[in-house]
Amino acid sequence: MPLTDTGYTALRVTREGAVATVTLDNPPINTLDRALVTDLIRFVRSVRDDDAVRVIVLESANPEFFSAHADLKWMFEPDELTELADDDGDPNLNPLQQLHERFRTLPQVTIAKLRGRLRAGGAELAMAADMRFAARGRTWLAQPETRMGIFPGGGGTQYLTRLLGRARALEVVLGAELFDTDLAERYGWINRAIAPEDLDAFVDSLARRIAALPPGVAEAAMQAIDAAEASGAVPDLLEEAQAHAKVYPAPPSVVERMRRAVTAGAQTRDGELDLEGLLDRLN
Structure with a gap:
């Protein structure tokens, strides 16, 4: 399957040299729904054994939303996620853990270029990349699942702890606040916050530089760094999956709360601009 295949419905894939760019394009807010998850699975399978691709850049077509979160419908219809x-x-x-782990373990170097809001599953997808760079002042991250009555279950607890450490991961998960780029950079959630007008050029230059390394250099370097990390920081998603099964599928009270959230505007552009406030107002 060529990387420029036009059969995708919720993303676009282009390639220039050894750099492939995956653009999330699932209006209105890049929800991780059936269409986008299916396309991402398809892309990951097609690129894994493509030796011509050395670097993958993940970005959004929507400057307001990198990816809002997973489809809230799955709170009401968990069987659709299971499918x-x-x-x-x-x-x-x-399924979301499976997708994110497939992306995280790709042999290529993966870079998430972030603009807009990314919450919950959207933030987990970005954390599955090897590196994250964000437009300063125009990017916000959150794991608001505890406000919904669950907790991050698409890899979030493991990825956050790996990047931020236990205390800060707990702050992100239990506090469920929206982080701006300055704080996210200081905590290690992103590699760097970069001036919005410079972000594209920075990521493009980095991707090209990595792609131009002699064959095998990037893979060997990642192998060595991963070995250093394996002393205890490698994600234990099985533990997360077992814990998440205690809260999802959600009990009726949580499902009803999320129905009220959707009625109040969750998963719409206006509602998602202040999702945390919308959820708080349900109390």
């Missing part, structure tokens, strides 16, 4: 399970993936993980 997205990867037959070739770890059966002990949920």
Whole structure:
């Protein structure tokens, strides 16, 4: 399957030299829904064994939303999420964990270029990349799941702890606040916050530089760094999956709360601009 395949419905894939760019394009807010998850699974499968691609850049077509979060409909219809399970993936993980781990373990170097809001599953997808660079003052991150009555279950607890450490991961998950780029950079959630007008050029230059390394250099470097990390910081998604099963599928009270959230505007552009406030007003 060529990387420029036009059969995708919720993303676009282009390639220039050894750099592939994946643009999330799932209006209105780049929700991780059936269409986008299916396209991402398809892309990951097609690129894994493509030796011509050395670097993958993940970005959004929407400057307001990198990816809002996973489809809230899955709170009401958990069977639809279950149907997205990867037959070739770890059966002990949920479908979003499977997707994010497939992306995280790609042999290529992956870079998330962030603009707009990314929450919950959207933030987890970005954390599955090797590196994250964000437009300063125009990017916000959050894991608001506890406000919804659950907790991050698409890899979030493991990825956050790996990047931020336990205390800050707890702050992000239990506090469920929206982080701006300055704080996210200071905490290690992103590599750097970069002036919006410079972000594209910076990521493009970095991607090209990595792609131009002698064959095998980037792979060997990542292998060595991953080995150093394996002393205890490698994600334990099985533990997260077992814990998440205690809160999802959600009990009726949580499902009803999320129905009220959707009625109040969640998963619409206006509602998502202040999702945390919308959820708080449900109390």
